[in-house]
Amino acid sequence: MVFIDRMFSEDPGDFGAVLDRHPGIDAVAIIGDDHSVAMKQCPAAIRQAGRAMLAACAARGLPTLVSGPDVSDHPDVYLDAGATAAVSGEVQEVLIEWLDGHRAIEGLHGTRGAGGRRAPMSDLDSLPAPAWNLVDLAAYRSAWEASGAPWELNLSTARGCPYRCNWCAKPTWGRSYAVRSPGRVVEDLVALIDQAKPDGLWFTDDIFALKPGWLAAFHAALDEALGPRPRLPYRCLSRADLLQDEGVVALLAATGCREVWLGAESGSDRILEAMDKDCTVAEVERAVGLLRRHGIGVGLFLQLGYPGESLADVEATASMVRRLAPEGIGISVSYPLPGTVFHERVAATMTDTHWEGSMDNRPLFRAPYREPFYTVAKRLLQHEHAVARAPAAVEALVRSPGRRSLRRVLACAAHGLALPVARRRLRRAARPDPDAVPAVG
Numbered sequence: 001m002v003f004i005d006r007m008f009s010e011d012p013g014d015f016g017a018v019l020d021r022h023p024g025i026d027a028v029a030i031i032g033d034d035h036s037v038a039m040k041q042c043p044a045a046i047r048q049a050g051r052a053m054l055a056a057c058a059a060r061g062l063p064t065l066v067s068g069p070d071v072s073d074h075p076d077v078y079l080d081a082g083a084t085a086a087v088s089g090e091v092q093e094v095l096i097e098w099l100d101g102h103r104a105i106e107g108l109h110g111t112r113g114a115g116g117r118r119a120p121m122s123d124l125d126s127l128p129a130p131a132w133n134l135v136d137l138a139a140y141r142s143a144w145e146a147s148g149a150p151w152e153l154n155l156s157t158a159r160g161c162p163y164r165c166n167w168c169a170k171p172t173w174g175r176s177y178a179v180r181s182p183g184r185v186v187e188d189l190v191a192l193i194d195q196a197k198p199d200g201l202w203f204t205d206d207i208f209a210l211k212p213g214w215l216a217a218f219h220a221a222l223d224e225a226l227g228p229r230p231r232l233p234y235r236c237l238s239r240a241d242l243l244q245d246e247g248v249v250a251l252l253a254a255t256g257c258r259e260v261w262l263g264a265e266s267g268s269d270r271i272l273e274a275m276d277k278d279c280t281v282a283e284v285e286r287a288v289g290l291l292r293r294h295g296i297g298v299g300l301f302l303q304l305g306y307p308g309e310s311l312a313d314v315e316a317t318a319s320m321v322r323r324l325a326p327e328g329i330g331i332s333v334s335y336p337l338p339g340t341v342f343h344e345r346v347a348a349t350m351t352d353t354h355w356e357g358s359m360d361n362r363p364l365f366r367a368p369y370r371e372p373f374y375t376v377a378k379r380l381l382q383h384e385h386a387v388a389r390a391p392a393a394v395e396a397l398v399r400s401p402g403r404r405s406l407r408r409v410l411a412c413a414a415h416g417l418a419l420p421v422a423r424r425r426l427r428r429a430a431r432p433d434p435d436a437v438p439a440v441g
C-alpha cells in the first residue's frame with residue numbers, strides 16, 4: 001500500500017505523475033478529511049482538484065473509490081467525473097470491503113455499490129493507532145517552522161456532534177457521537193510524542209471531551225502514562241455552555257490545554273436563538289472568564305449575515321469582541337451547507353452554490369445587506385480585535401522587546417486609527433436588501 005499525502009501539492013494536475021512513480025498501484029482511494037470545514041464547504045477549487053485526480057486515475061485505467069463530506073452530499077458529481085465508487089458516510093469499513101472485492105456494499109454508490117448511507121462506527125477503540133510512519137512529518141515540521149509558529153500536529157479523539165446548530169452540516173456522522181477511550185488516546189499521544197516530538201497538538205474533535213467523565217479519565221490516564229513529565233500543550237474546540245463549571249476548566253488546564261476555540265457566532269442572543277445555537281452571549285462571557293482564570297487562551301468563531309441580522313446585531317458582535325479580547329477570531333459569512341435547516345431556509349434565494357476559495361467570504365444567498373456590507377463588517381471586527389489585543393501586545397513588547405513584538409504593537413495602533421472610519425463606513429453600507437431572506441420567528 002502507498003499513502004500519498006496531497007497536503008503540500010500546489011498542482012492537482014501533477015497527480016498522474018505521482019501515480020506513475022508507483023507502478024505497482026492497481027486501485028486508488030481518494031479520501032477527503034471529514035473533520036475539515038473547508039472540505040464540507042468544498043469550494044470550487046477543492047472539487048476541481050478531486051476531479052483532476054479522478055481524471056488521472058481514469059487515464060491509467062485505475063479503479064477509484066472517493067470519500068469526504070462533499071462526496072457524501074453529491075456522489076454523482078464524482079461518479080460523473082470518473083470515480084468507480086463514491087462513499088456516503090464514514091469511509092474506513094467501506095474501504096476495506098471495497099478492496100476485498102465485495103459485490104454490494106452499504107453506503108457505496110457506483111458500479112459495485114448498494115447505495116444508502118454507511119452508519120458511523122460506534123467503537124472507535126477498535127481502530128488501530130494512527131500510522132504516523134506513513135506521513136512525511138519532517139515536511140509538516142518545516143512548514144510550521146517557516147510560519148514562525150510552534151509545530152503542532154492534529155489528533156482526533158471523537159467523531160460527530162449531537163448538537164443542532166442549524167447551519168452546521170453533518171454529512172458523515174449525522175448527529176451521532178463516538179469517542180475513543182481516554183486510555184487509547186493517551187497511548188496514541190505518547191507514541192506521537194516519542195516519534196515526532198511536536199511542540200503541541202490540535203484536537204480536531206467538533207467538541208473536545210464532550211462525554212461526561214471523559215476529561216477526568218483522560219487526566220488520570222495522562223498522570224499514569226507521563227507521571228511528572230510535562231504535558232504537551234494542546235488546543236481544542238468546545239462549546240461555551242459546556243464550560244460553565246470551573247472544575248471542568250481546571251481539568252482542561254491540568255491536561256495541557258492552552259487554547260480553546262468557541263463557536264460564539266454572534267454577540268446577539270436573538271441571532272443565536274435563530275441559529276438554534278442553544279447557547280447565550282452570557283455563557284460565552286462566563287466561559288471566557290473561567291478559561292482566562294486558568295491560563296487558557298480563547299479563540300472565537302464569528303458569523304456574519306445570518307437571516308435577520310441587523311446592523312445593531314453586528315455592532316453587538318463587535319462589542320463582544322471588544323469586551324472579551326480573545327486571543328484569536330475567525331470570521332465567516334453564513335454559508336448554506338446542503339442538508340441543513342439554514343440551507344432550506346435560504347435555498348430559494350441562492351445566487352451561487354459554492355465559494356471559489358475558502359477565503360471568499362461572500363453571501364451565497366440574499367443576506368440582510370449587500371455583499372460590500374460584509375466586507376466592511378469583517379474589517380471592523382478585525383480592527384476591534386486588534387485594538388482589544390493592544391494591551392497584550394504592549395505587554396509582550398515590554399516582556400521581550402524585538403522587531404516582531406514591535407510590529408504587533410504598531411499594527412494594533414494602525415487598526416486603532418482605522419477603527420472609527422470602519423464604524424462610519426459600516427453604518428453607511430447598512431442598506432437593507434428588500435429581497436433578503438426574512439428573519440426567523
Ligand code: SF4
Pocket residue numbers: 161162163164165168169206207239263
Ligand atoms: S456545536 Fe459545533 S459541531 Fe456541533 S452542531 Fe453546533 S456548530 Fe456544529
